Amino acid sequence: MAVAARTFPAPAPLPRRGRPRPRPRPRPRQVPGRRPNLRVARAPRVPFAMLSLLLVTSMVLLLTGVQVLMAQGAFRLSELTDRAEQLEVERDLLRLRLARLSSPDRVARAGGQVGLVLPEHVEILPSAPGPVWNPGSTSGDGLTASGP
Amino acid sequence: MSARPPAGRLVALFAALAVGLAGVAVRLVTLQLKEGTRYRALAEEQRVRRIRLVPERGAILDRSMHELALSLPARAVYVDPRRVVDPENMARQLAPLLDVHQPQLLNLLRTDESFVYLARRVDLRVAQRIEALKLPGIGLLDESKRYYPGRSLAAQVLGFVGVDDTGLSGLELQYQDVLAGRPGSLLVEQDPSGQAIPQGSSEAVEPARGHDLVLTLDRDLQFHAERALEEAVERNGAKGGMVIAMVPRTGEILAMAGFPTFDANEFSEALPETTRNRSVTDAYEPGSVNKVITAAAALEEGAVGLHERWTVPDRYQVADKLFHDSHPHPPLRMTLTDVIAESSNVGTIMTAQRLGPETLDDYLRKFGFGQDTGIDFPGESDGILMPADDWWQTSMGTIPIGQGIAVTPLQMLSVYATIANGGVRVEPRLIRGALTPDGTFLGTQPSAVTRVISADTARLVTGMLGRAVETGTGQEAQIPGYWVAGKTGTARKPLEGQLGYSEQYVASFIGFAPARRPAVAVAAILDEPETVYGGVAAAPLFREVTHFALAHLRVPSADPPRSPPALVGE
Numbered sequence: 001m002a003v004a005a006r007t008f009p010a011p012a013p014l015p016r017r018g019r020p021r022p023r024p025r026p027r028p029r030q031v032p033g034r035r036p037n038l039r040v041a042r043a044p045r046v047p048f049a050m051l052s053l054l055l056v057t058s059m060v061l062l063l064t065g066v067q068v069l070m071a072q073g074a075f076r077l078s079e080l081t082d083r084a085e086q087l088e089v090e091r092d093l094l095r096l097r098l099a100r101l102s103s104p105d106r107v108a109r110a111g112g113q114v115g116l117v118l119p120e121h122v123e124i125l126p127s128a129p130g131p132v133w134n135p136g137s138t139s140g141d142g143l144t145a146s147g148p
Numbered sequence: 149m150s151a152r153p154p155a156g157r158l159v160a161l162f163a164a165l166a167v168g169l170a171g172v173a174v175r176l177v178t179l180q181l182k183e184g185t186r187y188r189a190l191a192e193e194q195r196v197r198r199i200r201l202v203p204e205r206g207a208i209l210d211r212s213m214h215e216l217a218l219s220l221p222a223r224a225v226y227v228d229p230r231r232v233v234d235p236e237n238m239a240r241q242l243a244p245l246l247d248v249h250q251p252q253l254l255n256l257l258r259t260d261e262s263f264v265y266l267a268r269r270v271d272l273r274v275a276q277r278i279e280a281l282k283l284p285g286i287g288l289l290d291e292s293k294r295y296y297p298g299r300s301l302a303a304q305v306l307g308f309v310g311v312d313d314t315g316l317s318g319l320e321l322q323y324q325d326v327l328a329g330r331p332g333s334l335l336v337e338q339d340p341s342g343q344a345i346p347q348g349s350s351e352a353v354e355p356a357r358g359h360d361l362v363l364t365l366d367r368d369l370q371f372h373a374e375r376a377l378e379e380a381v382e383r384n385g386a387k388g389g390m391v392i393a394m395v396p397r398t399g400e401i402l403a404m405a406g407f408p409t410f411d412a413n414e415f416s417e418a419l420p421e422t423t424r425n426r427s428v429t430d431a432y433e434p435g436s437v438n439k440v441i442t443a444a445a446a447l448e449e450g451a452v453g454l455h456e457r458w459t460v461p462d463r464y465q466v467a468d469k470l471f472h473d474s475h476p477h478p479p480l481r482m483t484l485t486d487v488i489a490e491s492s493n494v495g496t497i498m499t500a501q502r503l504g505p506e507t508l509d510d511y512l513r514k515f516g517f518g519q520d521t522g523i524d525f526p527g528e529s530d531g532i533l534m535p536a537d538d539w540w541q542t543s544m545g546t547i548p549i550g551q552g553i554a555v556t557p558l559q560m561l562s563v564y565a566t567i568a569n570g571g572v573r574v575e576p577r578l579i580r581g582a583l584t585p586d587g588t589f590l591g592t593q594p595s596a597v598t599r600v601i602s603a604d605t606a607r608l609v610t611g612m613l614g615r616a617v618e619t620g621t622g623q624e625a626q627i628p629g630y631w632v633a634g635k636t637g638t639a640r641k642p643l644e645g646q647l648g649y650s651e652q653y654v655a656s657f658i659g660f661a662p663a664r665r666p667a668v669a670v671a672a673i674l675d676e677p678e679t680v681y682g683g684v685a686a687a688p689l690f691r692e693v694t695h696f697a698l699a700h701l702r703v704p705s706a707d708p709p710r711s712p713p714a715l716v717g718e
Contacts, residue, residue: 089272092220099215099297104371122695123629126704 203329206358222293223275231285296412329358360583364400384677399574431554435639438550445511466545489620500548509536522575568666571606624687629705634659636682653680
């Protein structure tokens with residue numbers, strides 16, 4: 001099949017100044033006996049751009065949100081750690097205060113101030129069954145529950 | 149008409165760019181590969197901070213788990229004087245907080261160094277106030293501070309720790325490994341101002357807390373013993389004194405007091421001699437309390453019969469030295485019980501001569517003289533006991549009555565505890581065990597035991613000691629409702645650095661109660677009292693401490709009997 005030779009119009013001379021004119025688009029030629037070329041319809045660009053923008057913005061917002069949450073969590077953790085340390089300090093100080101207040105020296109002074117004195121004579125009477133002194137006992141105070 | 153740039157220029161430009169890029173590449177390679185490690189380390193040093201996490205030192209507890217010593221977190225305050233802008237103002241602000249004189253602080257702030265401690269072991273609340281001031285050049289370091297809530301309570305036994313949390317004396321020193329724990333570390337990223345970056349990486353190795361040390365001491369009895377001792381020292385115008393209370397059967401020390409003493413929280417201000425636990429570290433000539441060993445050895449060896457009477461004069465010559473009893477008396481027909489009850493020097497020397505030096509030396513060592521007691525306390529003295537071969541000719545006159553030898557108060561108490569325990573010597577101990585951070589109690593092994601004399605001999609000697617309290621020199625030690633066994637001691641102090649004795653005395657009373665089933669053995673010793681006799685100066689102190697101990701330990705007074713049982717054969 002013979003193909004018609006392509007012919008193009010001669011290019012127009014370029015103006016000396018200014019932009020060159022756009023080259024005219026070649027027109028499709030009708031080939032006898034063949035189906036005409038179908039034009040591909042272009043998808044509208046605006047929805048795609050919007051979708052992309054939305055997607056990117058969402059991701060940025062998501063990541064930023066996650067970062068913010070993590071930062072908030074870290075600061076909260078830091079605050080709670082400080083608070084825990086503060087409470088530990090208070091607990092330790094209370095522990096020290098308790099030890100000082102319960103020391104025999106302090107108790108004796110406090111008792112003396114309100115007129116308490118140690119008894120001149122203490123007599124321990126055996127009462128069976130009851131706790132009695134047992135030096136061999138493994139318990140802390142050396143007492144056992146068995147009677148004498 | 150446009151002119152094309154000359155090719156030469158393009159080549160030159162390209163070459164210049166290439167050289168420049170090559171330089172950058174070389175520098176990059178140098179930085180990354182050759183010097184990368186160094187710069188990485190520098191950057192890490194600038195950004196990453198390693199904080200030493202101070203472990204909490206274990207507490208020291210009494211037998212009922214009351215805290216006698218505990219550690220709390222504290223801060224050290226330091227300064228980099230090069231960064232201080234206004235030293236006068238800084239000194240004015242810090243002086244009241246650190247409780248330091250302003251001029252002294254100013255001198256520290258003006259030193260030409262990069263690191264100067266301003267205060268150590270500062271309370272956390274004070275440290276927080278200092279931190280809030282945001283003073284340039286001021287920094288804080290973690291450390292811990294040791295507190296002794298009872299102040300001087302058992303201070304000589306507990307000891308104290310230095311600024312670096314290391315035990316320097318007493319149990320704090322002896323059990324440093326148990327109490328100290330293991331330090332940890334925290335690796336944090338920080339910004340240029342030194343603030344930790346919340347999201348930065350961090351790596352923590354937790355510090356391991358030290359074990360708590362559980363003692364055999366009873367806090368209340370310890371306090372009462374200390375108070376009674378202080379009053380006795382003042383009442384008798386003495387230089388000082390010691391009191392020890394012990395459970396004969398287990399060897400557990402319930403109280404160990406010395407006077408003068410010190411506040412362990414302010415140990416740096418204490419006189420060195422007041423910080424020693426003299427009951428363990430100092431040896432003294434025990435005097436008549438030592439006669440009990442002579443008596444026990446004589447009975448055990450059959451050298452003297454229990455009912456045997458012999459004539460005891462008030463003076464007796466041994467080699468070139470004349471020994472005499474404390475009071476002149478005509479020759480008396482005495483039994484060994486009488487000798488002990490009346491604390492006759494001559495009768496005791498005559499008894500010892502029947503034993504001979506080797507046998508006497510053997511019993512002195514069996515009772516624990518010349519060796520440590522096994523109490524595991526730093527600086528314990530073995531005392532002084534020469535081998536029998538090296539004794540002087542007069543030693544058979546001095547040693548039986550407790551002169552010419554030196555023992556610690558604890559060694560002497562151990563002798564009486566042995567008799568109280570039916571002739572079995574139990575090593576004294578201060579430690580019941582350790583409490584791990586998770587609350588597990590690790591008990592110590594029971595004390596080692598050794599039989600020294602037979603149970604029969606121990607019972608007979610107990611009867612003699614009971615007689616000494618009932619009718620002899622120790623009557624001031626009687627406790628209504630209890631049968632007390634014990635012995636007085638009045639020993640002259642040797643001259644320092646030369647032979648011979650001074651006119652100063654050590655008065656003592658050592659015994660146990662109730663004599664039939666002893667719950668506690670107590671030694672009461674006064675150094676240089678105005679009234680030198682042990683029966684007058686020390687026996688009341690013994691009575692007061694022992695009476696309190698019996699009540700505190702809830703030992704019934706109705707059983708055993710209120711008077712000593714008749715000696716066998718009497």
